[in-house]
Amino acid sequence: MAIIIDNKARIREKAKELFIQLGLRRVSMDDIANSVGMSKKTLYQYYTDKETLVAETIEMILKSNSINCETCREKAKNAIHEGFLATASVSDMMRHMNPVLLLDMQKYYPLAYKKFLQFKEDFLYNFLRHSLEWGVRDGLFRKDIDVNFVSRLRLESIHLPFQLSFYDAMKTDLGTLQEEIFILYLYGIATPKGTKMINKYRIEKQKPFTDDNK
Template sequence: MTTETNTKVRIRQKAEELFMKYGIRSVSMDDIANALGMSKKTIYQYFVDKDELVTAVVEADVQDMQGDCIKILEGSKDAIHEIFLTIDRLLEQFRNMNPMLIYDLEKFHIRGYQKFMDHKNKFLLQVIRKNLERGLAEGLYRDDLNADLVARFRLESMMIPFNIDLFPPTKFSMADVSKEIMELYVHGLVSQKGYKLIVKYKEERLKQANHDTLSGKTK
């Protein structure tokens, strides 16, 4: 990686860190420059304006999210395990995410928002559909499911944790809301065989959490 490329990546990563924590609108180019210990002029050598920087952050995030989805699919034992691994990844992401992020993106950075929506409505919809097909083939999901309807429902339910009117951040954490929604979703999908796997994976996670607590580990 050249020095120039390295600097551009550093700027993008620092911007992402600040956007995730404080939201996009409340973070200025001055804030990013100060956090990096460089001049704003230097940032403008790599990004024409804040909008271009936001778009670059979204593009990198989308690439990472798609890579995560592929790794989760490859590392999962079955369709239900895939959902539990997805829950783990979402909790990791949402613990440090400002719920205003999507609102700021839609309101002030339409290019970035369109890229995110394209990822959501095409890539993520396919991921959900494939999981439903997998679960049906494995006999873990109810065979009377309307897969197309359920996939669209799941796609839109992903956005609920960002609704700050419904779940104000002072009362609810995005991670908790997302976990509850995902667990309700998977419980609604499963056959009797699938329900047994839910119980199994939950027990495994509880044992691991207890082990981590006893050994002094924190997640």
């Protein structure tokens, strides 16, 4: 049983690398088998179809992201610091991500896309809402903002870099686009006290969390 679990984890990790680089649709089971160093017949002993592998790999990525977000919250000094830490962590991964990944998921892999939507609504929305409420309490974000509305606005803005027409027009990587959108979002809701804090953290570049510095 331990060998099976280990091999499945190894397959998912290699699949993740290929999916991030190339998107979901362009990667075949042959590609994954070759990357892992096993025959396709052996691969099918662990994953009988690509849709299941895609769904479990996306679930692995989402779980890792949620853990990173919680780690950022634990280490953050305030809501703005939390946002910078979380954005640095996500942007680091997204610098190497193919923007077609989300579109592929939506069009061709409904099970994986359902997991993504559930993560977005159940975890990410509440994470953003908590951060806004924290910032308002500390006087970093304006008291007149509608927390539910702004949480939703920020949540949906995360999709923007994955719009291929927008991505192509901006001529930069997904990570940089996410960082710039995040900065504009912060300045739009910040108090004068919060603006000073934003300027401070922009100068003090935040490092993404790794196994070495968690």
